[in-house]
Amino acid sequence: MRIPMGTSVVVMLLTVFPVLAASSHAANEADATYYSDVLPIIQDNCQSCHRAEGLNLGGVVAPMPFMSFEETRPWARAIARKVQAHEMPPWFASAPTGVFSNERGLTDEEIGTIVSWVDAGAPAGDKADAPAPRYFDEATSGGWSLGTPDFVFQVEEPYFIDDDIYDLNISFFKTLTEADLPDDVWIRGWEFKTGADGVAHHMCGFVRASRKDDTSIEDVVAEEGAAGTGQLLTCIAEGAEAVMLPDGFGLQLEAASTIIFNMHYHKRPGPDTGVWTQPKIAFFVEERPVRYRVTNDSIGNTGFEIPPNHANYRVGTSRTLESDTYVLTYWPHGHLRAKASRYTAIYPDGREELLLDVPGYSQDWQETYKYKEPKLLPKGTRIGVSMWYDNSPERAARYDFRSDESPGHGPRTDDEMSLGFIGYAVEIEATDTDTTTTDQQN
Numbered sequence: 001m002r003i004p005m006g007t008s009v010v011v012m013l014l015t016v017f018p019v020l021a022a023s024s025h026a027a028n029e030a031d032a033t034y035y036s037d038v039l040p041i042i043q044d045n046c047q048s049c050h051r052a053e054g055l056n057l058g059g060v061v062a063p064m065p066f067m068s069f070e071e072t073r074p075w076a077r078a079i080a081r082k083v084q085a086h087e088m089p090p091w092f093a094s095a096p097t098g099v100f101s102n103e104r105g106l107t108d109e110e111i112g113t114i115v116s117w118v119d120a121g122a123p124a125g126d127k128a129d130a131p132a133p134r135y136f137d138e139a140t141s142g143g144w145s146l147g148t149p150d151f152v153f154q155v156e157e158p159y160f161i162d163d164d165i166y167d168l169n170i171s172f173f174k175t176l177t178e179a180d181l182p183d184d185v186w187i188r189g190w191e192f193k194t195g196a197d198g199v200a201h202h203m204c205g206f207v208r209a210s211r212k213d214d215t216s217i218e219d220v221v222a223e224e225g226a227a228g229t230g231q232l233l234t235c236i237a238e239g240a241e242a243v244m245l246p247d248g249f250g251l252q253l254e255a256a257s258t259i260i261f262n263m264h265y266h267k268r269p270g271p272d273t274g275v276w277t278q279p280k281i282a283f284f285v286e287e288r289p290v291r292y293r294v295t296n297d298s299i300g301n302t303g304f305e306i307p308p309n310h311a312n313y314r315v316g317t318s319r320t321l322e323s324d325t326y327v328l329t330y331w332p333h334g335h336l337r338a339k340a341s342r343y344t345a346i347y348p349d350g351r352e353e354l355l356l357d358v359p360g361y362s363q364d365w366q367e368t369y370k371y372k373e374p375k376l377l378p379k380g381t382r383i384g385v386s387m388w389y390d391n392s393p394e395r396a397a398r399y400d401f402r403s404d405e406s407p408g409h410g411p412r413t414d415d416e417m418s419l420g421f422i423g424y425a426v427e428i429e430a431t432d433t434d435t436t437t438t439d440q441q442n
Contacts, residue, residue, distance in 0.1 A: 032117040033125020034069050041110050042066050043134045045089045051136070069124050076122040080115050090239075092367055095357045101372045102241060146189050146242050149282035151181065153259050161199060161265050163274040167412045171229075172261040172279065175210075181257075186250035188286035190233055191242035194263070196277035201266040201413055202333075205233035205281050210256040229260050232296045233281070235333070235421060239365030243329060246374060249425050250290035253283065266413045292326060292374075292425035298333075299385045300419040301441040302409040306337060309403050311392040315418040316442045318384040325381075326374035329423035330356045335363055335416050336399040337389040337407070343420060348380035355383070374425065385420030 032038065042050075050066035066072045072079070082088035089104040097103070106114075117123070141148040155172040194200035208230030233251070234243070245251075261279045301317040332341035343355040356369055377383070396403035407416045 032113050032120065033123050033129070034072070034117065035125045035127050036129035037113050037125075038072075038117050039069075040131050041106065041114065042072060043131065045104060045106060045110075047134055048136070073122050073124075076118045080118040083111050083114055090365055090367075092358050092360050092362065092365070093356055093369060094359050095354055099371060099375075101370045102368075143193070144191055144242075144282050146191050146244055146282070146284060149191070150285040151283040152280055153180065153283070154280035155195075155261055155278050158195075158276045158278040161196065161267070161275050161277060163271055164269045165265065165267060165274070166269050167201075167414075168263075168265040169411045170263050170265075172263070173258055174261070175258045176256055178255070181253065181255050184252060184254045185283075186286040186290045187253050187283050188250055189242065189244035189284035190251075191282045191284075192234075192236055193280050193282075194277065195279050196265060196275050199265050199267040199275055200277075201264040202235055202237040203264075203279060204235040204262040206260040206262065207231045207233060207253060208258040208260060209254050210258070229262065230258070232298075234296045234423070235331070236368075237333065237363070237366040240331070240368050241370075243368065243370060243423070244284065245286070245294060245328070247288065248291040249294050249326075249328070249374070250286045250292070251294045251296075264411065264413075291427060293428050294328070294423065294425045296329075296421065296423045298419040298421045299383060299439055300417075301439070302418075303441055304416075304418060305406045305408045306389050306391045306416060308406055309392060311390050311395075313389045313391060314386055315389065316384060316386045317418065317420070318382050318440045318442070320382045320440075321377055321379055323426050324379050325377050326425045327355075327377060327422060328371055328374055328425060329421075330369045331366065331421035331423075332356075332358055332361060332385070332387065333366060333417055333419040333421060334361065334387050334389070335413055336401050337391050337395065337416055338363060338387055338418075339390045339395075340388040341420070342386045343422075344384045344386075345377055346382040346384065348378065361387075383420075383422070385418075387418045387420075389416065 046062075046066050049062040050064065051062075052065060052067075064071070064075060066075070079088070083106055086105070089106070091104040093100070093103075137145055137147045142152075153174055153176070156174060159170075159172070161168060190205070192203050192205060194203050206229040231251075259281060261281070263277070263279060265277070267273055267275075299317055299319045301315050304315045306313045306315075330343055332338075332343075334341070338361050341356070341358040341361050343357075345353045345355050347353070355375075358367075391403050391407070393403045401414055407414065409415065409417055
């Protein structure tokens with residue numbers, strides 16, 4: 001049976017780490033207390049997920065809130081253990097360091113403070129020493145982490161995911177009217193809500209420009225497949241965060257476009273497991289001049305098969321840039337067998353650079369790696385994406401799949417994917433054509 005991330009942690013913690021007894025310890029050498037020393041660390045590194053409403057796709061990934069001393073203290077020993085092991089706060093890239101805006105991690109001094117506090121019995125200290133409470137935009141923006149959106153478009157009618165559903169891939173469509181969007185706009189950010197907490201495997205959003213003929217968007221997608229879905233906004237899965245673009249960067253949303261909500265739901269079938277869903281997407285308009293046109297795409301391999309019982313199988317693909325390109329984000333995506341991912345750049349002069357190394361990839365928490373500053377890759381640079389898969393009996397027993405099968409690319413959770421999503425931009429005046437060549441699979 002698959003256990004969502006966090007559930008197994010809760011079971012383990014409740015079993016191994018009892019609630020701390022009332023402190024009878026002497027003060028530690030540093031006199032660390034919750035309000036003075038630990039709360040600032042918790043606010044900066046933990047509360048974005050450890051609260052009533054987190055930022056992640058299927059609801060809160062963290063299984064417990066740390067918004068107060070009373071909520072945090074019962075987990076003190078567990079917190080110390082996790083930070084000493086560098087398992088929390090979660091960050092799965094080993095390299096590079098210091099270049100991503102959402103990089104998480106504690107310094108040795110911060111880890112030492114938490115451990116010292118726990119060793120002293122996790123004292124509260126003086127509440128007057130506490131920093132100001134941390135507030136989140138969701139409280140005043142209708143639940144959106146990026147702030148109050150300019151537009152929110154939602155699937156027209158709720159949809160029921162039946163009790164007997166195991167995997168469901170389905171697309172919903174909303175064609176924008178003049179009342180929805182009277183003019184073309186540049187978009188600087190967008191944020192998804194699946195409307196089905198806990199059963200959304202992933203959600204992809206597309207924008208399809210209006211057609212001059214009377215062909216319905218449903219018929220276009222049915223006829224053209226992926227090519228009919230139009231421009232990708234992004235895809236998200238558990239652990240993903242919304243992205244606000246840098247100044248001068250934007251994605252154009254045309255009036256009368258059709259928004260496509262491409263959904264993959266996955267759950268255990270059974271009585272009373274059905275849920276209602278009504279996905280929606282929030283958009284944030286860019287009022288300033290836009291110099292760089294943003295594209296979100298994937299460098300993917302769809303022609304692989306993973307051998308049975310193979311514990312370390314690599315799938316690779318690459319793409320060569322046809323224009324100078326500014327990279328904004330990476331998001332590697334695989335399923336149950338995926339265990340590691342790596343992006344590399346081979347420059348026109350032959351020099352090679354590691355762009356992203358994720359040695360501990362997990363489907364349970366799929367991070368979007370966001371550059372602090374857009375990274376310029378010159379024309380002719382080849383971007384390679386590799387994914388490694390563990391199809392061993394040991395992993396199969398842990399994640400509930402069959403290791404004696406040879407999975408390839410497919411939409412089901414039990415299938416696999418090898419997709420290296422990438423958000424990038426080119427100068428609007430520099431090119432009016434596609435900026436990349438066809439993916440080379442290996």
